[in-house]
Amino acid sequence: MKRKSWLAWLIMLAAFFFVINKEPQLVTNTATTVKQTTVKLQPYFYLVRASINNRLKTPFAKSTAQAASTDATPIETPLKNLTTSNTYQYYFENDVPANVRQVFQQAVTVYNQTGLVKLTPGSGTTNKNKVTFFVYDKKLTNPASQTVELGNGGPTTLAWNHYAVNSGRAGLNLAYPHIAIKKSVAIHELGHALGLAHSNAESSVMYPLDQGLTTLAPADLAGLRNIYDK
Ligand SMILES: [Zn+2]
Known part of the structure; x- marks a missing residue:
């Protein structure tokens, strides 16, 4: 046996x-x-990447059409139909000068005052939302175009099912310090990092051309609510 x-x-x-x-x-x-x-178990299953460069190449008219059907400022594609935390840690890359830090700090205050997002200083961990502030130097390459680039920014999300972790970036162009290092431009670029897309409404801080606006429009608040308060 x-x-x-x-x-x-x-x-x-x-x-x-x-x-x-x-x-x-x-x-x-x-x-x-x-x-x-x-x-x-972690929100890393598939990757959705925002192409900041592609978005910048998109003509303004395109986002104008998107905004027509709703009052709310549109949402950047990487955060569409996703849920994410409203808390962020933010930090500055080493080469960011003091005057740029100052305007971004002011932009942080503007968004914190909405009560819809909460940004605190810190370098963030890989599975938490964060915003990185940066600077770059990009001269006008096509003098025929009537606009210069003041800054850029956008969300980059890692998503699992409907939950996303956003590593947003917001930067100012040092090639044009007198028109780029401004609170209004910082608010616009941080708006992108937090997931707001361009709006055709001139009252919106997300209008594609800088108008010196430093107060979020009701439509901008509605856009933030669509991302963070659902
Ligand atoms: Zn923009």
């Missing part, structure tokens, strides 16, 4: 190794499943 069950074990063991040798992909699949399950 004892010898028989020992033999049965030996046969089963041999069969097991036979399966592994014959079908190595079976074992690999098992490993992959476990890994994905682990990943699913």
